[in-house]
Amino acid sequence: MDIRLSEKAISWFKDEMLLTDGDYVRFFARYGGSSPIQQGFSLGISNEEPINPVVIKESEGIQFFIEEKDLWYFDDHHLIVNYDEDLNEPQYKYEK
Template identity: 50%
Template sequence: MKIDVTNQAKKWFKEEMQAEKGDSVRFYVRYGGSSPLHEGFSLGVAKDEPVEPAVTAVYDDITYFVEEKDVWYFDGHHLKVGFNNKLQEPDYNYIKETGAT
């Protein structure tokens, strides 16, 4: 699994979540809502410090991560964080992993 964050999404995290160099942004499983992967669960996001990170990506000295306990949610998919211009917020796409990563 890997995490990709587009430039527009990185800008949103910096402006709206006030993420700065040295900060960490966690993607986590929330009970409620739905996603293309799991009915009854959705993806949450928060500034947080890693405890047992399973996957990390660093852009502009900001660490984006998923904890080990939340990896099940991605069900063999990479996370691509894009940006929805109409809603002016990030959108989350799940890309099925293939043999080559």
């Protein structure tokens, strides 16, 4: 399991979440919404420090991570985060 982020996606997170070096972004499972890998759940993001991370990707001074308790959601998929120019927001894909 890996987190892969494009440079434009990282810039979006930094700008929209007002992140600076040493900050964190957590990807987590949230109830509701839609997802191609887990019915009835969707991907959430928050700016919080890790407690028990199992996947960490450091980029441009920001640590993007997934907690152990949310690992089930990804079902052995890598999280690919790109940037959608038309919607001006991150685009999430999952790859085995």
